[in-house]
Amino acid sequence: xxxxxxxxxxxxxxxxxxxxxxxxxxxxxPRAIAGLFVKIxxxxxxxxxxxxxxxxxxxxxxxxxxxxxxLSFFIMGFGNLxxxxxxxxxxxxxxxxxxxxxxxxxTGGLYWLSMLPSLGKEGPGxxxxxxxxxxxxxxNDNSFQILLYGVLTIFFxxxxxxxxxxxxxxxxxxxxxxxxxxxxxxxxxxxxxxVDDNFHKTLLALxxxxxxxxxxxxxxxxxxxxxxxxxxxxxxxxxxxxxxxxLENINTMLGIGAGSKxxxxxxxxxxxxxxxxxxFATFTNYFLGMLVAMxxxxxxxxxxxxxxxxxxxTIAIPQFISLLYVSKMFAQNGMVNQFLQxxxxxxxxxxxxxxxxxxxxxxxxILINIWIGIPYVMLIATGILMNIPQDLYESAKIDGASGWxxxxxxxxxxxxxxxxxxLLTTFTSNMNNFNVIYLLTSGGPPNPTASSAAGSVGxxxxxxxxxxxxxxxxxxxxxxxxxxxxxxxxxxAIISLVVYNLLPSVKNEEDFQ
Numbered sequence: 001x002x003x004x005x006x007x008x009x010x011x012x013x014x015x016x017x018x019x020x021x022x023x024x025x026x027x028x029x030p031r032a033i034a035g036l037f038v039k040i041x042x043x044x045x046x047x048x049x050x051x052x053x054x055x056x057x058x059x060x061x062x063x064x065x066x067x068x069x070x071l072s073f074f075i076m077g078f079g080n081l082x083x084x085x086x087x088x089x090x091x092x093x094x095x096x097x098x099x100x101x102x103x104x105x106x107t108g109g110l111y112w113l114s115m116l117p118s119l120g121k122e123g124p125g126x127x128x129x130x131x132x133x134x135x136x137x138x139x140n141d142n143s144f145q146i147l148l149y150g151v152l153t154i155f156f157x158x159x160x161x162x163x164x165x166x167x168x169x170x171x172x173x174x175x176x177x178x179x180x181x182x183x184x185x186x187x188x189x190x191x192x193x194x195v196d197d198n199f200h201k202t203l204l205a206l207x208x209x210x211x212x213x214x215x216x217x218x219x220x221x222x223x224x225x226x227x228x229x230x231x232x233x234x235x236x237x238x239x240x241x242x243x244x245x246x247l248e249n250i251n252t253m254l255g256i257g258a259g260s261k262x263x264x265x266x267x268x269x270x271x272x273x274x275x276x277x278x279x280f281a282t283f284t285n286y287f288l289g290m291l292v293a294m295x296x297x298x299x300x301x302x303x304x305x306x307x308x309x310x311x312x313x314t315i316a317i318p319q320f321i322s323l324l325y326v327s328k329m330f331a332q333n334g335m336v337n338q339f340l341q342x343x344x345x346x347x348x349x350x351x352x353x354x355x356x357x358x359x360x361x362x363x364x365x366i367l368i369n370i371w372i373g374i375p376y377v378m379l380i381a382t383g384i385l386m387n388i389p390q391d392l393y394e395s396a397k398i399d400g401a402s403g404w405x406x407x408x409x410x411x412x413x414x415x416x417x418x419x420x421x422x423l424l425t426t427f428t429s430n431m432n433n434f435n436v437i438y439l440l441t442s443g444g445p446p447n448p449t450a451s452s453a454a455g456s457v458g459x460x461x462x463x464x465x466x467x468x469x470x471x472x473x474x475x476x477x478x479x480x481x482x483x484x485x486x487x488x489x490x491x492x493a494i495i496s497l498v499v500y501n502l503l504p505s506v507k508n509e510e511d512f513q
Contacts, residue, residue: 025502028502029498029502032497032498032501032502033494033498035501036494036497036498036501054165057169058165058168061168061169061171061172065171065172065175066175068082068083068171068175069168069171069172069175072167072168072171073168075093075096076092076093076095076096076163076164076167077089077090077091077092077093077094077096077167078093079170079171079174079175080092080167080170080171080174081093083174083178083184084184084186085174085184085185085186085187085190086187087187087190087191088170088187088190092163092167092170095160095163096160099156099160102153102156103153109153109156109157112146112149112150112152112153113150113153113154115141115146115150116146116147116150117244118243119143119146119147119228119236119241119242119243119244120140120141120142120143120146120236120241121141122140122141123140123141123240123241124137124138124139124140124237124238124239124240125137125138125140126138139237139238141237141241142236142237143228143230143234143236143237143241143242143243144230144235144236144237144242145236145237146236147221147224147225147228147236148221151217151220151221151224152217155212155217155220222482222485222486223482223486225478225479225482226249226250226479226482226483226485226486227244227245227246227247227249227479228242228243228244228245228479229242229243229245229249229479230242230478230479231475231476231477231478231479232475232476232477233475235476245479249479249480249482249483250483250486252264252480253267253480253483253484253487254267262450262453263453263454263480265449265450266447266450266453266457267463267484267487269447269450270457270461270462270463270466271463271487271491273362273459273460273461273462274431274462274463275431277362277365277366277430277431277433277437277462278427278428278430278431278433279427280366281366281369281373281430281433281436282423282426282427282430284366284369284370284373285369285370285373285374285376285377285426286377286419286423286426288370288374288377289373289374289375289376289377289378289380289381290377290378290381290411290415292311292374292377292378293377293378293379293381293382293385294381294385294411296308296378296382297382297385297386308378308379308382311374311375311378312375312379314371314372314374314375315375315376319372319435319436319439320435320439322372323368323372323435323436323439323440324439326368326440327355327439327440327441330354330355330364330368331354331355332350332351332353332356333351336352336354337351337352337354340352355440355441355444355445356444356445357445358445358447358459361441361444361445361459361460362459362460364440365436365437365440365441365460368436368440369433369436372436380419380422381415381419384414384415384418384419385411385415388410388411388414392410393406393410396409396410420503421500421503424496424499424500424503427495427499428492428495428496431462431463431464431488431491431492432462432463432464432488432492433462433464434462434464434465434468437460437461437462437465438465438468440460441458441460442458442465443456443457443458443460443461443462443465443466443469444458444459444460445458445459445460446458446459447459447461454469454470454473454475454477454480455469455470455473455477456469456473457469463484463487463488464488466484467481467484467485467488470484
C-alpha cells in the first residue's frame with residue numbers, strides 16, 4: 001500500500017481517503033496476528049526462563065539450607081514448626097496430610113489417575129440376583145466420574161506442588177532472617193497481616209478458588225471431552241463406557257480425512273452466518289441506538305423522559321415472553337400475515353415467509369434484534385452524549401461545519417473511543433446470542449444440505465444453537481459439542497485480541513485525556 005505524507009493525504013478525495021483507511025485496517029490485521037504470535041512466543045520463553053530460575057533456586061536452597069530447611073523438603077511445615085512459626089507450620093503440614101490421604105485411599109487420587117488412560121475397564125453388565133432369582137444390570141466403572149475426578153486430582157497435584165514451593169521459599173526466608181539476627185513473625189503477626197497489609201489476598205482467596213473450581217476445571221473437562229466418544233450411546237455408566245479417540249472428532253469437524261466433509265461444510269456455513277449475524281446485530285443496534293439517543297437529546301424535543309420510558313419497556317419485558325410472542329406474530333398463519341391478507345397487500349400469496357425461508361428468516365431475526373437492542377445502546381449513548389464538551393460543537397458551527405460533519409468529526413469519534421470495548425464485547429456476546437435465535441426460529445428453517453450433520457441444522461442456527469441441538473438430540477453427541485466449543489473459543493479469542501489491539505481507546509488513550 002502506498003504511503004502518503006500528511007500533505008498528500010489531505011489532498012486526496014474523500015473516497016480515496018476512505019479506501020486508504022479501509023486498506024490500512026485490513027493490512028493491519030496480519031500484523032496484529034503476527035504480533036499476537038510474537039507475544040505468545042515471548043510469554044512461553046519468559047515462562048521457561050522463570051521455571052528454570054525456580055528450579056535453580058530450589059536446588060540452591062537445598063544445598064545451602066540447614067537441616068531444618070532440608071527436612072522441610074519432605075515434611076512440609078517442619079522448618080516453620082521448629083522455628084516457632086506454629087500457624088504456618090500447622091497449615092503446611094495439614095495440607096500435606098490431606099493430600100497424602102486423598103492420594104493413597106482406595107478410591108483416591110492414585111486410583112483415578114490409574115483409571116484415567118482407559119476411562120474405565122468394565123462397563124455395565126448382567127449379574128445374578130439370588131434374592132429375586134433373576135439377572136439384573138450391574139453397574140461398574142463410571143467413565144464420566146473417572147474423567148472428572150482425574151482432572152480434579154491433577155489440579156490437586158498442581159496445587160500441592162505450588163504449596164510445596166511456597167513452603168520451601170518460606171523456610172529459605174526464615175533461615176535468612178534468623179541468620180541476620182532478626183526475629184520471625186509470630187502467628188499473631190500472620191493473622192494481623194491477613195486482615196491488614198494482605199487483606200486483599202484474604203478477600204481474593206475465596207473468589208479465586210471459586211474461579212478455579214467452577215470455571216477453569218469445567219473448561220479443562222470440556223476440552224478433554226472433545227477427545228472422547230462421549231454421547232448418548234456411551235454415557236460412561238448406564239449403557240456403555242466412553243473412551244479416548246484422539247483427534248478423530250476434531251478431524252471430522254474440520255474435514256480432515258475421508259467421509260467428514262459434511263461436518264466441515266456445515267461448520268463453515270454456520271460460522272459464516274454467525275459472524276454475519278454478530279456484525280449486523282452489533283452495528284445496526286449501535287448506530288440506530290446512537291441515532292435515537294441523539295434525536296431524543298436534541299434541543300426542542302418534548303417529553304424526553306416519556307420517549308426513554310417507552311423504549312426501556314422493551315428491556316423490562318422478559319425476552320422469553322416478547323420473543324416467543326413475536327415469533328407467533330410473524331409465523332405463516334400469524335397476526336402479521338393475516339393482517340396483510342386482510343388489506344390485500346399479499347395479492348394472491350398465501351403468506352410472506354418471514355421465518356420459514358432462508359434469507360427472509362435471517363433478515364427478520366436481524367430486524368427483530370434491532371427492536372430489542374436499541375434501548376440498551378440508547379441508554380449508554382445518552383450518558384456519553386451529555387458529556388461531550390459543547391464548546392466543540394459551537395466551534396464547529398462557527399467554522400461552518402454541517403450537522404453531518406459535526407457527527408463524523410466530533411460525535412462519532414468520541415463515541416467510538418468511549419464505547420470501543422463495549423462494541424467488542426457486544427460482538428462476541430452476539431456470536432453466542434442463544435435467546436434471540438432459538439426463541440424466534442429455533443434455528444430454522446431446516447437446512448437440507450446439512451441434514452446428515454448432527455443436530456437438525458437450520459439456516460439461522462448459530463454455533464451456540466447448533467451446539468445446544470447436538471447435546472439435546474437423540475444422539476447427544478457431547479464430543480462434537482465440545483469440539484464446537486473449542487473452535488468458538490479460538491475464533492472469539494482471535495477476533496477479540498486482534499480488534500482490541502486496534503481500538504483507538506487502546507492505541508491512542510491520550511487523545512481524549
